[in-house]
Amino acid sequence: MKRTLFNENWTVKPGVQDPFSALFGGAAQGKPVTLPHDAMIEEDRDPNCESGGQAGFYPAKSYTYTKVFTAPETWQGRRTLVEFEGVMQKAMVYLNGEFLMSHAYGYTGFTVDLTSYLRYGQENELKVLALGQEKASRWYSGMGIYRDVYLLQGGSAYISDIKITTETIEEGYAVLRVDGRAVNQSAQPKTVELRLNIEGAAPFSAMLCLALGENSFFQRVTVDSPALWSPETPKMYACKAELYEGEIMLDAETPRFGIRTLQLDARQGLRINGKTVKLRGACIHHDNGVIGCTNLYEAERFRMERLKSAGFNAIRSAHHPAGPSLLKACDDVGILVMDELADMWNEPKNPHDFGLDFAKFWEDAAAEMVAKDYNHPSVVLYSTGNEIPEISKAQGYALHRAITEKIKRIDPTRYTTCGINGFLAVSDALGSMMEQEKQETINASNAGAGSEALNSMMGASQWEQTDKFSESALLTERLEPSVSSVDVAGYNYLTARHIPENLRHPDRVVVGSETFPPEIGRLWPIVRDNPHVIGDFTWTGYDYLGEAGIGIPHYGEVTAQGMFPDRLAYCGDIDLNAARRPVSYLREIAFGLRHEPYIAVHRPEVFGKAFDSNNWKYFDSLHSWTYPGQEGKPTRVYVLADCDEVELTVNGKPLGRKKIGEVLPYTAAYEVDYQPGQLKAVGYRDDKPCGEDLLSTAGAVAAIKVTVYNETVQAGGQGLSFVMADLVDEKGAANLSDGRTVTVKVEGAGSLQGFGSADPSSEGSYQSNTCPAFHGRVMAVIRGGMDAGECRVTFSAEGLQEVSVTLRVMSQEAP
Structure with a gap:
């Protein structure tokens, strides 16, 4: 079908119009907007809003979007649809006052048919209600028509779908399978010509006899000297598909795709085009910082390029299906994707989240996610869900198998996983060691407190305690049926399970689906040295709105997860202004991608003060030696490196050599009195200098x-x-x-x-x-x-x- 961007000339106004207001002239005028548009980011934050820190103290409201357009007479006889890639939180759609459809999940797209209610040669009014409620999300969700909208039109015959699969890659050529559907909406069967053109392949044409309604077709195509898609070489192709009746072109589609193959086993891990790839992963939420959830391609590409330059090669769309613009950016930049179905199934985590609708709509949501992802070579994993409370219960086992089977039926070429939280899996039987934390979690869940209580418990757990819990017999017993349902065992904060899984199940593949940022030093060697462990996804790669305060060091204050005016989580390797934080350089060193030392200086003004520490918080430090007013005050300098030893000097005065990794991996620490001037770290390997980092005190801003x-x-x-x-x-x-x-x-x-x-x-x-x-x-x-x-x-x-x-x-x- 012909696709035309339908983002211009919309208006938005808060609330849902009372029908009586129109009778008495009380209807408010809308504000002109161009889509995509996040209405929530324009609201004043409210310290008393019900969602609180989960949403960064942004209140959840409903909005009415309206577009007036003319339907030319030439549209008669054509099928006219509108595709919405995402409306947050729930949507109701009307044309000329007639209700067309509703949609319950803000992270999946939907298509509405306008044909029956269009007024040809006249103005038409398309109205969308974006319905929002407090406590519907554990993070900042945004609100409104926040992704692209397209007008789709097809004539007597049109192409409705094309899927391209790489079947084999041989020396000098690749074989593709092109599967499609064509719709005949004329009054009788129609014979048309299908023409396919792909770079590197011979042009193809075939005659199709289309019965009334939807018809399927497929064709194998050989591409000579293919440029294979990978994170290092993200080459994209286009398949130009056209339908002709005689010499009249009825329709055309040009889907993009990449040529690549996937393989998975416990002996060689994940292979792309036959080469083993370790997933250097980042979990991310879907907002784009200061522009909220406005989902434009350039915003997504900007984030992906920043992540890739910091050493990441994969993202996990947490905890919802990724938008098409994000997937396009991942295709173009070379970022692998774990796409995720939902943050909950039938046990809600908030009073008004998708858990209330999951039982009714999960099959549609899964089908839409997979259909959206199919032609994107960046997508390699589907996650069935994140930290699902019922994952270890009988109904949860059955539902998990059903979701996995649904996904695999639609797309057998990719692999499935699930982000499993061990604490939730055994929340009814943690025992006396964690009785208090368990009760707080249950109470918080019953109160609809969302992320705060669980994050507080998880963040307070020391790695030693978490490791012991991770390997408990009870947890293994509870998780086994669900883990056996997927291709890859996905573990959130259960790093200690990675190696033993191979002893219990030699053919099981494992991924760290979510882990603490500072844990990378001890975690990455496990990934690097064990073929069955295919990667790790840190929480989180890029800072985000909501879950406010989970990573903010509050000095002298005790808080589980922030307080107003906290707005951001502040646990990202990269901050909201695209600057890399010290933990990002620790990660790059652990990945083996940086070999020069990196200096991180604890801010002298807060050195020695206690703050509300948790495992998401790294050292409160900066790559800076400029602290006016702090002269002579003590602080701590961390030198991050992968060498044997480092030597630190202040204004040319050596402070001695220290071994790397004696206390923390890839780290040496010095106690230093701040003095303006130069701070220099030199790394030594085999007693020879192997790199350095230099900080100089900046002058007054000029x-x-x-x-x-x-x-x-x-x-x-x-x-x-x-x-x-x-x-x-x-x-x-x-x-x-x-x-x-x-x-x-x-x-x-x-x-x-x-x-x-x-x-x-x-x-x-x-x-x-x-x-x-x-x-x-x-x-x-x-x-x-x-x-x-x-x-x-x-x-x-x-x-x-x-x-x-x-x-x-x-x-x-x-x-």
Whole structure:
């Protein structure tokens, strides 16, 4: 079917209109918006909202979206659909006042047929209610039509679906299978010509005799000298499929795909195109920071490129099906994907979450997820769910088998797993050792407290205690039926099970589906040295909205998981402004991708003070030697490295050599009195220098340094540019200690989509044009306007000269 982006000329207004208000002239006017659009991020945060820190204190509301459009007379005789890739939280759709359908799951797409109620040659009103409730999500979900919308049209015959499968890869060629469905909506059978064109393959054509309704077809295609898709070489192909009646083209589809094969076993792990690949994974939520859940391709690509540059090669879409824009970005950047069905099944984790609808809609949700993913080579694993409470119960076993079988029937080419939480699996029998924590978890679940109670218990557990629990006979007994239902045993925070699984079951494959960030030093050698362990996914790769405070060090305050004004989780390797945090460099070293030392300095102003530690929190440290006002005060310097020893010097004075890894993996620590100047670490391997890291004290801030991602922005309201503004001294060195307020002004062919810092407890709105810098940085996200032109972005701050950059907004096809 012909696909046309249907994102322009919508309006949005809060609430659901009372039908009586129209009678008495009380209906509010909507605000013009271009989709995708997250309405929640524009709300004022409320310390008293029911969802609290789970949603970053953003209140959940309902919104009405409306689009008025003309249906030309030429549309008569054609089938007209609208595809919504995602409406949060629940959707109801109307055309010209007629109810068309509802949809219960905000993370899956749906298609609505407009044909029967269109008014040809007249204006039509398409209305979508985006219905929201408090305590419907354990994280910031966003609200509204937050993914793309497409208009789909087909004439007398059209192609409704195409799936491309790599069957074999041989020396010099690859064999593909193209499966499709064509619809004949004329009054009688129709003979048409199918033409297929793929780069590297001979053009193919065949005659199809289409019965009334839907018809299937398939064809094998040989591609010569194929460029294989992999994380290192993410080559994408296009399959141009056309239907002709005589010389008249009836329809065309051009799905993208990659040529690659997958293999899995316990002796060689996961293989892509015959080569073993370890999953260097990051769990991520679906928001894009200061722009909320507005799901644009450039936002997803920006995140994926930052993750890949930090050493990751895989993501887990936690805990819901990934959006099409994210999968496209993963295809293009070369990021492998574990796509996940849901965060709950039939036992809700919040009073109004998808658990209330799961029994009725899970089969549709699973089918939609797999259909969406099929042509994306980046997707290698399907997760049936995350930390499912009923996973160890009789009904849970049966449901798990049913979900797995459903997925495998639709897509037998990929593998299944499940993110299992051991504490939940045995929550009714933890015993006296964990009786108190168990009761708190049960009470919190009954109260609908969502993530806070479980995260508090998990984060407080020391690794030794967790390891002992992970290998308990009771847990093994409870998990066995569900683990046996999937291709890969997925364990959340159960690292100690990885090696023994191979002793119990030599053919079982294991993945760390979720693990603590600082655990990577002891965890990665297990992945690296055991073929049956195919990878690890840290919580989390990129900071996110909601689950506020899980990673924030609160000094002198006792809190299970943050308090207002906490907004972010703050446990990501990469912060909200795309800056890598020290734990990211620890991970890169553990992965074997960095061989130079890295210095992380505990902030002297808080050194020695107690904070609410948990296993998601790494050292409260910075890659900085600039702490004005802290001269002479003690602090701790961590040197991260993969060498034998390191030597630290302060202003040329050696502080001695220390062995790496004596206390913590890849780490040596020094007690140092802060003195401005230079801090230098030199690594030694076999008693020879093998790399160094140097920090110098920055001078007073003298300028704003601007860095642009995407100087050329797509017009049509779909393009984004990310512009970082750093406070630097006269030599251009970043001063991470300066927090002065920065103002941004946007003029011309673009608009400010979001502006903010990585401060996890900031109080301002991301819609404001002023923001205090955090660690010397703020970031503006600029959205291209509808028309081509130039967009000027200007940053200013007290005592500093304005700095401007000019972006080009250009008309072009959607990426």
